[in-house]
Amino acid sequence: MADQQRRKFLKLGLAGAALSAVQPLKAGELFSQSFEGKANGPVIISTWNHGLAANAAAWKVLEKGGLAIDAVEAGVKVTESDLTNRSVGIGGMPDRDGHVTLDACIMDNDSRCGSVAFLEGIAHPISVARAVMDKTQHVMLVGAGAKKFALEHGFETIKTPIPEVKAEYKKWKKENADLFKKPEINHENHDTIGLLAMDQYGNFSGACTTSGWAYKMHGRVGDSPIIGAGLFIDSEVGAATATGLGEAIIRIAGSHTVVELMRNGHSPMEACKMAVDRIIAKHKDLTNLQCCFLAIDKNGNVGSYSVYNGFNYALKTATEEKMVDAPFNRNW
Numbered sequence: 001m002a003d004q005q006r007r008k009f010l011k012l013g014l015a016g017a018a019l020s021a022v023q024p025l026k027a028g029e030l031f032s033q034s035f036e037g038k039a040n041g042p043v044i045i046s047t048w049n050h051g052l053a054a055n056a057a058a059w060k061v062l063e064k065g066g067l068a069i070d071a072v073e074a075g076v077k078v079t080e081s082d083l084t085n086r087s088v089g090i091g092g093m094p095d096r097d098g099h100v101t102l103d104a105c106i107m108d109n110d111s112r113c114g115s116v117a118f119l120e121g122i123a124h125p126i127s128v129a130r131a132v133m134d135k136t137q138h139v140m141l142v143g144a145g146a147k148k149f150a151l152e153h154g155f156e157t158i159k160t161p162i163p164e165v166k167a168e169y170k171k172w173k174k175e176n177a178d179l180f181k182k183p184e185i186n187h188e189n190h191d192t193i194g195l196l197a198m199d200q201y202g203n204f205s206g207a208c209t210t211s212g213w214a215y216k217m218h219g220r221v222g223d224s225p226i227i228g229a230g231l232f233i234d235s236e237v238g239a240a241t242a243t244g245l246g247e248a249i250i251r252i253a254g255s256h257t258v259v260e261l262m263r264n265g266h267s268p269m270e271a272c273k274m275a276v277d278r279i280i281a282k283h284k285d286l287t288n289l290q291c292c293f294l295a296i297d298k299n300g301n302v303g304s305y306s307v308y309n310g311f312n313y314a315l316k317t318a319t320e321e322k323m324v325d326a327p328f329n330r331n332w
């Protein structure tokens, strides 16, 4: 039996697992509850609608008594393989130069972590990130080095962009010639998956994977593969993940900030809100600046918050499987 299974403080039986009070706030309802929900037992939460399928795959691991780290990897691999998904994995949108460059990271209950960024042509960046964590003494590999490592470890390759995406890119390039003259952020198409799990032994793990902001500058890396920005776990406290404009999330070390706020006694939703407030305070122009945080604490309380309306997350427990709208600071 793995170490994590043996020595964990919480023994949360799957059989007895029940969701006691997941009461989604109405979209836009500000801060009227200290948390959005409390799950008594294993729980999986993940960003956006694609989270439902990812959670289902992750749950298969947890329901067999598996570990959170295996669940989070299995979960987001589903999203990475979805050829219709334009913001994660091999169906993802390219950068301005036509390259699909993938970012991913993974972190476990013992603060072990692995990450890849600016990786091209590999079907499952999250598994490469896991291999960086498990098989090297490093945390992060990028670009050609990450690709070399992936190939050496036999990871599946894939030609990107896929034909449909290539056609879309060509059209976009024709229509947006101006963008090539100035390094502005293009706000089309995004939606990273960040998935957090707590298993029956009380272990937290998280995974975050994305093709990043569509039509980003070549070489741009967002928050998603940055431990502390797109994802952070601390077994003493809980876990957090982020989606949205990576530059703004990195500026406040977003997911780490959320976990530290929970450490200081704030509920997950309060912590997510305070991180969003910090982003808002640091940016004069909030045009298109969507950032969303999702968090869980060690007691199974779940919470989220976003700058603008429209962010939702998928929640899975032994008794619940649903989308929850996040509370937000303002309307688009």
Ligand code: SD4
Binding pocket: 190, 191, 192, 210, 211, 212, 213, 221, 222, 223, 224, 242, 243, 244, 245, 246, 247
């Ligand atoms: C990035 N945070 O590359 C990602 C994109 C994203 O919802 O999450 N969009 O900045």
